[in-house]
Amino acid sequence: xxxIDTHAHWYPRRFIELLQTEAAANGASMSVNASGNxxxxxxxxxxxxxxxxxxxxxxxxxxxMDERRIDxxxxxxxxxxxxxxxxxxGLKLAQAFNDGCAEAADRYPQRFIGTIMLPMQDSAxxxxxxxxxxKLPGMRAVYMAMGxxxxxxxDKAFWPVYARCEALGVPIFLHPLYPCGIERMGExxxxxxxxxxxxxxxxxxxxxxxxxxxxFPKLVVMLPHGGGTFPWLIGRFDKAxxxxxxLAHMKQPASAYLHRFYYDTVxxxxxxxxxxxxxxxxxxxxxxxxxxxxxxxxxxxxxVDSIPGLSAGEREMILSxxxxxLLKLV
Amino acid sequence: xxxxxxxxxxxxxxWVELLEREANANGATMGKNDKGWSTIAIPGVALVSSFPSDxxxxxxxxxxxxxxxIDxxxxxxxxxxxxxxxxxxGVRLARAYNDACAKAYAKYPQxxxxxxxxxxxxxxxxxxxxxxxxKLPGICGVYMAMHxxxxxxxDKSFWPVYAECEALAxxxYLHPVNPCGIERMRNxxxxxxxxxxxxxxxxxxxLIFGGVLDAFPTLEVVLPHAGGSFPWLVGRWDNGVAHxxxxxxxxxxASTYLRRFYYDTIxxxxxLMxxxxxxxxxxxxxxxxxxxxxxxxxxxxxxVDKIPALTxxxRAMILNGNATTLLKHQxxxx
Numbered sequence: 001x002x003x004i005d006t007h008a009h010w011y012p013r014r015f016i017e018l019l020q021t022e023a024a025a026n027g028a029s030m031s032v033n034a035s036g037n038x039x040x041x042x043x044x045x046x047x048x049x050x051x052x053x054x055x056x057x058x059x060x061x062x063x064x065m066d067e068r069r070i071d072x073x074x075x076x077x078x079x080x081x082x083x084x085x086x087x088x089x090g091l092k093l094a095q096a097f098n099d100g101c102a103e104a105a106d107r108y109p110q111r112f113i114g115t116i117m118l119p120m121q122d123s124a125x126x127x128x129x130x131x132x133x134x135k136l137p138g139m140r141a142v143y144m145a146m147g148x149x150x151x152x153x154x155d156k157a158f159w160p161v162y163a164r165c166e167a168l169g170v171p172i173f174l175h176p177l178y179p180c181g182i183e184r185m186g187e188x189x190x191x192x193x194x195x196x197x198x199x200x201x202x203x204x205x206x207x208x209x210x211x212x213x214x215x216f217p218k219l220v221v222m223l224p225h226g227g228g229t230f231p232w233l234i235g236r237f238d239k240a241x242x243x244x245x246x247l248a249h250m251k252q253p254a255s256a257y258l259h260r261f262y263y264d265t266v267x268x269x270x271x272x273x274x275x276x277x278x279x280x281x282x283x284x285x286x287x288x289x290x291x292x293x294x295x296x297x298x299x300x301x302x303x304v305d306s307i308p309g310l311s312a313g314e315r316e317m318i319l320s321x322x323x324x325x326l327l328k329l330v
Numbered sequence: 331x332x333x334x335x336x337x338x339x340x341x342x343x344x345w346v347e348l349l350e351r352e353a354n355a356n357g358a359t360m361g362k363n364d365k366g367w368s369t370i371a372i373p374g375v376a377l378v379s380s381f382p383s384d385x386x387x388x389x390x391x392x393x394x395x396x397x398x399x400i401d402x403x404x405x406x407x408x409x410x411x412x413x414x415x416x417x418x419x420g421v422r423l424a425r426a427y428n429d430a431c432a433k434a435y436a437k438y439p440q441x442x443x444x445x446x447x448x449x450x451x452x453x454x455x456x457x458x459x460x461x462x463x464x465k466l467p468g469i470c471g472v473y474m475a476m477h478x479x480x481x482x483x484x485d486k487s488f489w490p491v492y493a494e495c496e497a498l499a500x501x502x503y504l505h506p507v508n509p510c511g512i513e514r515m516r517n518x519x520x521x522x523x524x525x526x527x528x529x530x531x532x533x534x535x536x537l538i539f540g541g542v543l544d545a546f547p548t549l550e551v552v553l554p555h556a557g558g559s560f561p562w563l564v565g566r567w568d569n570g571v572a573h574x575x576x577x578x579x580x581x582x583x584a585s586t587y588l589r590r591f592y593y594d595t596i597x598x599x600x601x602l603m604x605x606x607x608x609x610x611x612x613x614x615x616x617x618x619x620x621x622x623x624x625x626x627x628x629x630x631x632x633x634v635d636k637i638p639a640l641t642x643x644x645r646a647m648i649l650n651g652n653a654t655t656l657l658k659h660q661x662x663x664x
Contacts, residue, residue: 150514180511180514181509181511181528184480185510187484188540188576188577189577190532190539193535193567193570194528194559197559197563198528201524202514202515202520202524205518205524206518206520209518209520210517210518229527229528229559229563232562232597233558236597236598236599237523238599239625240522240624240625247519267566268569271605271608272565272605272609275602275605275608279601294573
């Protein structure tokens with residue numbers, strides 16, 4: 001059984017080097033912290049991106065995978081992603097990341113799959129880069145933030161990208177980036193433990209109520225962190241669709257769309273996972289670890305094994321079968 | 331067995347009239363909508379609240395409880411609450427509401443309970459009103475927003491209020507007002523659908539991580555909307571406590587605090603109620619209706635009866651037993 005982890009982050013060397021040479025000229029800053037690690041910062045954003053060796057060197061990543069009994073990582077770019085930059089530089093950054101992934105996937109074809117980062121701040125450039133990167137070795141999903149410079153995902157500017165993803169049969173993996181409401185979540189790491197899952201709810205409902213999931217019926221979307229707040233508020237969404245004029249255009253309840261998404265296992269709560277399986281179906285759950293942040297699982301497979309009442313069939317689907325289908329590896 | 335609903339809203343007519351007379355002089359803008367009801371617009375608040383007659387006319391509202399199958403309702407003030415007002419006006423708004431609750435209880439002692447409102451924009455004045463209103467007949471709790479004009483609930487200025495609530499054995503009922511992140515929630519009613527439940531999670535996090543629940547170990551806190559996002563994210567919070575410097579002050583995981591809260595039934599999803607019962611315990615669930623918002627239940631008891639595999643004992647606890655414990659502080663004579 002090929003154990004596939006859909007939620008693992010890295011920074012390819014060429015991406016870091018591009019930032020080191022050109023970030024300052026593009027409104028951001030790269031420095032080095034006391035441990036010698038590159039640190040990226042944006043004006044006005046408190047959260048900095050620290051690039052540690054275990055998220056840069058393929059050999060270290062492979063070592064961690066062996067320790068965690070993972071066969072394959074789908075590698076993705078987390079903060080800062082590329083939307084903060086002017087479109088042309090955003091494209092350069094995306095290309096650097098995508099080329100880095102393709103190189104890793106080509107070198108280690110059984111171990112690494114790449115996800116495609118796109119300069120969503122300019123949808124023409126995004127579609128262009130999607131077409132280019134989708135042909136590169138091992139690139140099997142698009143990776144995208146849950147809000148693009150303050151715009152929600154249903155914004156019509158992004159529809160050409162969705163159309164292309166659907167036409168190419170490429171799923172979209174979403175991830176939070178600089179969550180909203182930060183002024184109320186400055187303490188206790190709330191921006192992460194609350195703000196990140198919150199973004200999943202906004203993203204999912206924007207795609208549903210904003211008509212994206214209907215306009216692109218074959219589009220597949222994966223939500224990290226067990227879908228964040230989305231599954232647990234589904235009753236509230238359904239009720240609003242029956243009662244509110246803002247949602248009078250909806251032809252189906254929100255809960256009809258639960259099965260349009262995939263959900264990873266990064267919930268840190270075995271009972272919540274069992275409830276999620278009951279709510280959305282075992283075939284929608286994929287393994288994630290959030291490598292290598294401190295909110296990740298050191299032993300993601302062990303976490304799956306702690307899900308109450310897990311059958312062998314369920315285990316295989318979560319660890320392998322569902323992701324293989326999602327990423328079209330079979 | 332009496333069915334008790336702890337989440338229902340009333341705009342006392344005396345309170346509405348005070349707004350109509352003086353809100354414009356105090357920074358708000360009163361108006362009238364096309365149904366002839368008063369409305370209030372407040373700078374910096376996205377929601378323009380209106381005061382429909384079915385949430386003002388107490389006699390009507392008490393009769394409606396019969397149709398809903400509810401015996402006792404705890405009524406509270408919802409958006410816009412009163413924290414937006416200059417302190418002196420806030421105090422008068424609070425007194426008007428709390429005194430109206432006492433009158434309503436005197437008229438309907440078998441049906442009505444009131445959760446008092448406080449001028450939290452001035453915690454000193456809030457403590458004074460808390461001490462005064464606690465003596466009013468029919469007052470059974472304190473209703474509070476999940477942030478006070480942007481200040482989170484763990485702010486030390488609010489601790490005297492919590493101390494007094496604990497000393498008086500009055501539960502704290504929390505409710506969202508003006509949720510954060512509004513710039514990302516301008517469509518599809520998301521401000522309410524997602525913003526409100528998210529506020530419950532921030533409020534719970536503040537009370538847990540900010541040390542309020544430890545400092546006041548017998549303080550009871552009731553979360554609306556089945557606790558919003560809070561229960562479902564608690565695993566993530568536990569992981570944060572285990573690994574993050576921002577949370578290394580915590581002596582216990584976040585999940586140990588799940589049972590410090592009560593949760594109402596407003597989830598609109600019976601299966602989710604069963605999950606919630608498993609996570610927090612049957613003894614923490616109380617009935618809510620959100621009367622008379624469209625996000626609520628006209629038939630809150632019927633919703634309870636849809637919870638999968640509900641036993642008679644569970645039903646009795648949700649409809650009556652748990653709320654009876656909360657309402658211990660009932661109808662003190664003045």
